[in-house]
Amino acid sequence: MKVLILGGNGYLGQATAEYLRANGFQVTSIDSDIKSTWMKQMGVSPLIEPEVDYDIGDAKFLREEYYAGIDAVVHYAEQPSAPFSMYTDKAGFDTVYNNITTTLDIILNVRKVNPACHIVKLGTMGEYGTPGVDIPEGYFTYHDRGGEDVVRSKRMLFPKQPGSLYHTTKVMDSDMIEFGCRVWGLKATDLHQGVVYGSETDEMRVTRFYYDAVFGTVLNRFVVQAAMGMPLTVYGKGGQTRGYLNIRDTLQCVRLAIENPPKQGEYRVLNQFTQTFSVQRLAEIVKRVTGANITSIPNPRKEMEDHYYWASNEGFKQLGLRPHLLDDSVIEQMVELAKLYADRVDEKRIRPEVRWVK
Amino acid sequence: MKVLILGGNGYLGQATAEYLRANGFQVTSIDSDIKSTWMKQMGVSPLIEPEVDYDIGDAKFLREEYYAGIDAVVHYAEQPSAPFSMYTDKAGFDTVYNNITTTLDIILNVRKVNPACHIVKLGTMGEYGTPGVDIPEGYFTYHDRGGEDVVRSKRMLFPKQPGSLYHTTKVMDSDMIEFGCRVWGLKATDLHQGVVYGSETDEMRVTRFYYDAVFGTVLNRFVVQAAMGMPLTVYGKGGQTRGYLNIRDTLQCVRLAIENPPKQGEYRVLNQFTQTFSVQRLAEIVKRVTGANITSIPNPRKEMEDHYYWASNEGFKQLGLRPHLLDDSVIEQMVELAKLYADRVDEKRIRPEVRWVK
Numbered sequence: 191m192k193v194l195i196l197g198g199n200g201y202l203g204q205a206t207a208e209y210l211r212a213n214g215f216q217v218t219s220i221d222s223d224i225k226s227t228w229m230k231q232m233g234v235s236p237l238i239e240p241e242v243d244y245d246i247g248d249a250k251f252l253r254e255e256y257y258a259g260i261d262a263v264v265h266y267a268e269q270p271s272a273p274f275s276m277y278t279d280k281a282g283f284d285t286v287y288n289n290i291t292t293t294l295d296i297i298l299n300v301r302k303v304n305p306a307c308h309i310v311k312l313g314t315m316g317e318y319g320t321p322g323v324d325i326p327e328g329y330f331t332y333h334d335r336g337g338e339d340v341v342r343s344k345r346m347l348f349p350k351q352p353g354s355l356y357h358t359t360k361v362m363d364s365d366m367i368e369f370g371c372r373v374w375g376l377k378a379t380d381l382h383q384g385v386v387y388g389s390e391t392d393e394m395r396v397t398r399f400y401y402d403a404v405f406g407t408v409l410n411r412f413v414v415q416a417a418m419g420m421p422l423t424v425y426g427k428g429g430q431t432r433g434y435l436n437i438r439d440t441l442q443c444v445r446l447a448i449e450n451p452p453k454q455g456e457y458r459v460l461n462q463f464t465q466t467f468s469v470q471r472l473a474e475i476v477k478r479v480t481g482a483n484i485t486s487i488p489n490p491r492k493e494m495e496d497h498y499y500w501a502s503n504e505g506f507k508q509l510g511l512r513p514h515l516l517d518d519s520v521i522e523q524m525v526e527l528a529k530l531y532a533d534r535v536d537e538k539r540i541r542p543e544v545r546w547v548k
Numbered sequence: 549m550k551v552l553i554l555g556g557n558g559y560l561g562q563a564t565a566e567y568l569r570a571n572g573f574q575v576t577s578i579d580s581d582i583k584s585t586w587m588k589q590m591g592v593s594p595l596i597e598p599e600v601d602y603d604i605g606d607a608k609f610l611r612e613e614y615y616a617g618i619d620a621v622v623h624y625a626e627q628p629s630a631p632f633s634m635y636t637d638k639a640g641f642d643t644v645y646n647n648i649t650t651t652l653d654i655i656l657n658v659r660k661v662n663p664a665c666h667i668v669k670l671g672t673m674g675e676y677g678t679p680g681v682d683i684p685e686g687y688f689t690y691h692d693r694g695g696e697d698v699v700r701s702k703r704m705l706f707p708k709q710p711g712s713l714y715h716t717t718k719v720m721d722s723d724m725i726e727f728g729c730r731v732w733g734l735k736a737t738d739l740h741q742g743v744v745y746g747s748e749t750d751e752m753r754v755t756r757f758y759y760d761a762v763f764g765t766v767l768n769r770f771v772v773q774a775a776m777g778m779p780l781t782v783y784g785k786g787g788q789t790r791g792y793l794n795i796r797d798t799l800q801c802v803r804l805a806i807e808n809p810p811k812q813g814e815y816r817v818l819n820q821f822t823q824t825f826s827v828q829r830l831a832e833i834v835k836r837v838t839g840a841n842i843t844s845i846p847n848p849r850k851e852m853e854d855h856y857y858w859a860s861n862e863g864f865k866q867l868g869l870r871p872h873l874l875d876d877s878v879i880e881q882m883v884e885l886a887k888l889y890a891d892r893v894d895e896k897r898i899r900p901e902v903r904w905v906k
Contacts, residue, residue, distance in 0.1 A: 279656045286652050290720075294644050298637045323700040324692035332707070334682035342681040342856065346707040349690070350723070351730070358727045362648075362720040365708070369716045372709070373850050373904060492731050498700065546731060 193448060194256055195219040196249040196292070197266030201398045202312065202386065202440055204242045206264060208393035209441040215448075218256065219244040221267070224288065228274060229405065231281065234539045237414065237531050238389070238399040250291045257303040262448045265311045267292045268359070272316070273404045273490075273544040275356035282355045289359035290366075297370040308451040309367060309378035310444060315433045315463060315501065317361045317382060319351030320494050325501035328380070328459020347459075353493055354546070371457035378456075379447045384433030384463030385409070386440055387516070389524050396527060397437060402539040409434070409472055411540055413521060416480035417528035418535055425542070426489030428470030429496035433463025433503070436514040446509045460505040464513035479521045492546040551806060552614055553577040554607040554650070555624030559756045560670065560744065560798055562600045564622060566751035567799040573806075576614065577602035579625070582646065583763075586632060589639070592760040592897050595772065595889050598752060608649045615661040620806045623669045625650045626717070630674070631762045631848075631902040633714035640713045647717035648724075655728040666809040667725060667736035668802060673791045673821060673859065675719045675740060677709030678852050683859035686738070686817020705817075711851055712904070729815035736814075737805045742791030742821025743767070744798055745874070747882050754885060755795060760897040767792070767830055769898055771879060774838035775886035776893055783900070784847030786828030787854035791821025791861070794872040804867045818863040822871035837879045850904040 193210055197203045198219030207219040221244050229235055247256075249267035257263065268289045269275065275285040293311070300307045318325045325348065332346045347368065352358040370376040387409035389399050400406040401414035412422045435443075443462045452458040467475075473484045489495060514520075528535070551568055555561045556577030565577040579602050587593055605614075607625035615621065626647045627633065633643040651669070658665045676683045683706065690704045705726065710716040728734040745767035747757050758764040759772035770780045793801075801820045810816040825833075831842045847853060872878075886893070 279660065282656065283649070283652060286648060286724075290644060290648055291641070294641060298640065302637065321690075321702050321704065323690055323702045330690070332679075332681055332688070344679050344681045346679065346709075349704040349707055351704075352723070352727060353731065355724075355727065358723055361723050365710070365716055365719050365723070366644075366713075369710060369713065373711065375905070547733070 191261040191448060192216045192259060194260045194263040195266065196263065197221055197268065198244040199223060199242070200225060200266055201400065202437065203266040204240065205391050205394055205397050205437055206441055206444055207244065208242060209391060210445065212393045213445065220247040220249060220252065222246065222248040228269060232274060232277070232404045234402040234404055236398055237401050237534055238396050240394060240396060240398060250288065250295055252295060252299065254299055254303045257299045257307060260304065260307055262308040262310050263296060263300065264444060265293065265296055265309065269356065271405050272354035272356045273542065275354055276546055277544045285356055286359055290362055293363040293366055297366060297376060300376055301370065301374050305376060306454065308448065309376060310447050311363060311367055311378060311380050313360050313364060313380045313382045314357060315382050315384045315461060316357040317350045317352055317364060318348065318501070319353050320497050320499060321351055322498050327461050327502045327505050353491070368457040371455055375455045377452050377454050379452060379458045379460060381443060381447060381460055381462045383440065384435050386435055386437050388437035388520060389527050391438055391441060401535065403542040404544070408469060412473060412476045413524040414528045414535060415540060416476055416482040417525045417532060418537065420537060421483040421485040422473045422476055423485055423487045423540065424469050424473050425487060425491065427495035428473065428486065429468050430493060431466055431468045431497065431499035433461065433466050433501055434516065435462065435464045436520065438514045439464055439511065442511055443506055446506065446511060450509055461501055461503045462506060463503055465515060466499060476521055479518050480525055490542040490545045549619040549806060550574045550617060552618045552621045553624065554621065555579055555626065556602040557581060558583065558624055559758065560795065561624040562598060563749050563752055563755050563795055564799055564802055565602065566600060567749060568803065570751045571803065578605040578607060578610065580604065580606040586627060587763065590632060590635070590762045592762055594756055595759050595892055596754050596757040598754060598756055608646065608653055610653060610657065612657055612661045615657045615665060618662065618665050620666040620668050621654060621658065622802060623651065623654055623667065627714065629763050630712035630714045631900065633712055634904055635902045643714055644717055648720055651721040651724055655724060655734060658734055659728065659732050663734060664812065666806065667734060668805050669721060669725055669736060669738050671718050671722060671738045671740045672715060673740050673742045673819060674715040675708045675710055675722060676706065676859070677711050678855050678857060679709055680856050685819050685860045685863050726815040729813055733813045735810050735812050737810060737816045737818060739801060739805060739818055739820045741798065742793050744793055744795050746795035746878060747885050749796055749799060759893065761900040762902070766827060770831060770834045771882040772886045772893060773898060774834055774840040775883045775890060776895065778895060779841040779843040780831045780834055781843055781845045781898065782827050782831050783845060783849065785853035786831065786844065787826050788851060789824055789826045789855065789857035791819070791824050791859055792874065793820065793822045794878065796872045797822055797869065800869055801864055804864065804869060808867055819859055819861045820864065821861055823873060824857060834879055837876050838883055848900040848903045
């Protein structure tokens with residue numbers, strides 16, 4: 191199958207391109223490298239930067255030819271950091287502008303050039319927020335109050351409560367893509383992904399790896415702290431509970447989505463995570479494996495620190511996902527890797543400096 | 549009270565500015581006049597163009613000083629036409645870009661300069677679409693399936709099903725404003741407005757008036773057709789049912805919203821319409837008053853033409869709205885006006901030329 195990857199030089203974009211190439215897909219990978227500008231603005235840099243094949247191109251204004259003849263476009267071309275989006279007005283504007291125009295460009299090009307092309311959008315479980323009720327897989331059935339003694343029912347999208355401006359852009363992307371499917375007859379899978387961890391895939395001995403408070407995900411940060419002999423910094427009470435998955439399962443999920451497309455006109459939502467953890471629980475696991483201490487620091491975010499959380503992830507089970515669950519060996523391998531690159535770690539960059547409410 | 553109106557040179561912006569000024573409000577009105585560019589692109593022009601006081605300014609990039617010391621900002625600064633947004637890729641992009649960046653600029657400025665300022669956003673009943681179930685006033689209570697024998701409940705925003713790219717931008721605006729209230733503690737009223745008709749207010753003997761298929765609303769179009777001795781063109785079966793209101797009630801509603809602000813941190817939704825009609829029913833009313841014929845033409849839109857429709861409008865009843873219901877005299881007055889300006893009517897511009905699906 192022919193696949194176009196947008197945002198092909200990021201943590202997930204690189205690994206996805208290499209994985210799909212190794213598994214017989216014809217892959218064109220594009221990245222504008224604008225993220226390096228955003229990282230400079232924040233004074234951070236990746237711990238590890240492997241080089242992979244990709245073309246320089248701006249997914250916001252991509253030539254139509256890229257969409258001709260492809261089976262799927264995988265959309266990673268977004269500003270992916272919640273703290274970056276909450277940093278300054280300009281950073282917030284840049285996040286909205288980049289993410290919205292990129293997504294719009296994709297649906298306009300697919301509609302014009304190749305309406306059968308499957309749009310695979312990397313969304314986030316963070317679109318749902320933490321509503322305090324069971325989170326279904328995208329849809330639920332609404333029953334109205336029943337005027338005229340009739341209760342009417344409708345399958346509808348579950349409401350969203352994004353917790354940052356970045357997460358809000360992902361909700362807005364979903365709005366546009368769902369519209370494109372419902373009205374223009376496109377087909378899309380919206381992968382509501384949990385927090386990804388891991389630094390290794392079958393194809394990449396080391397993946398691109400961020401450890402800083404802006405672009406790093408929480409488990410990756412914890413293992414770097416453990417490797418450096420620093421305490422693991424939990425924000426507030428640490429009861430923040432989210433879905434998580436190994437980067438190997440991100441790759442599997444994207445492939446399963448591509449190989450099992452929705453029908454034309456369908457907007458499909460798949461919740462993409464394998465386990466749920468609280469931040470405190472993750473810290474305790476890393477502590478058990480590495481002996482690191484845990485410390486609580488003031489929470490820079492506005493979020494609940496102790497709450498109910500349950501979400502469905504039935505869709506990928508039915509598609510045959512074989513999860514790589516979090517075990518000690520994953521953490522040990524990541525800590526070893528972080529120690530190898532210890533001279534590149536800037537400890538100050540792990541401390542959160544962007545506050546949700548000033 | 550001090551009010552900033554963005555989009556102050558449009559059909560509703562002009563009338564709102566004049567009404568609030570006449571009622572003792574201190575009004576600053578801003579418009580970039582970008583709509584005249586959009587109208588040129590579509591080859592259309594207003595039937596009537598009164599002149600009112602406003603400053604030229606781009607609400608997308610407005611100086612912060614405009615937000616200092618105001619009680620409310622009324623946000624009309626959007627590309628307001630569904631057909632325009634579905635015309636070309638460029639028109640769609642311009643719609644998304646204008647509407648999203650304008651709304652974002654407002655919430656960023658309010659947060660920075662004046663967080664107590666009440667954001668009054670003109671949204672649309674079209675955000676809800678025609679879901680086939682009773683439409684509540686913004687919120688409903690979600691009950692989950694009850695793992696652990698407990699059914700959890702949560703007040704959530706009713707899901708949206710916008711029917712054009714324009715309507716999708718209004719949903720995306722709502723996402724950003726709701727986020728600004730929930731996370732940044734701003735306060736906003738999102739007026740989900742029905743289709744407005746009318747050409748006269750207490751302050752303006754004639755309002756700005758569009759009759760074309762792109763920027764004109766349906767009843768205004770019908771009366772111009774009746775005045776010209778043309779048949780009233782109903783799209784398809786004509787069973788499309790929507791909420792409607794007289795422009796005088798738009799003014800009352802905006803004022804009631806401003807004078808009764810939500811509390812800090814609240815995102816309030818008010819459904820702003822007074823009656824519901826199907827398009828066929830509206831045509832029959834105009835036919836009865838004027839003797840015009842009715843003809844059906846192919847529907848350029850992708851929409852249901854025969855469907856259940858019921859929506860709550862309790863909020864404004866409770867705030868004391870005194871509706872101006874549609875009666876024959878309103879139609880007679882509008883037809884008289886259209887006859888006065890008959891030499892400016894270009895009949896070709898009433899025919900819909902933008903199709904939802906090519």
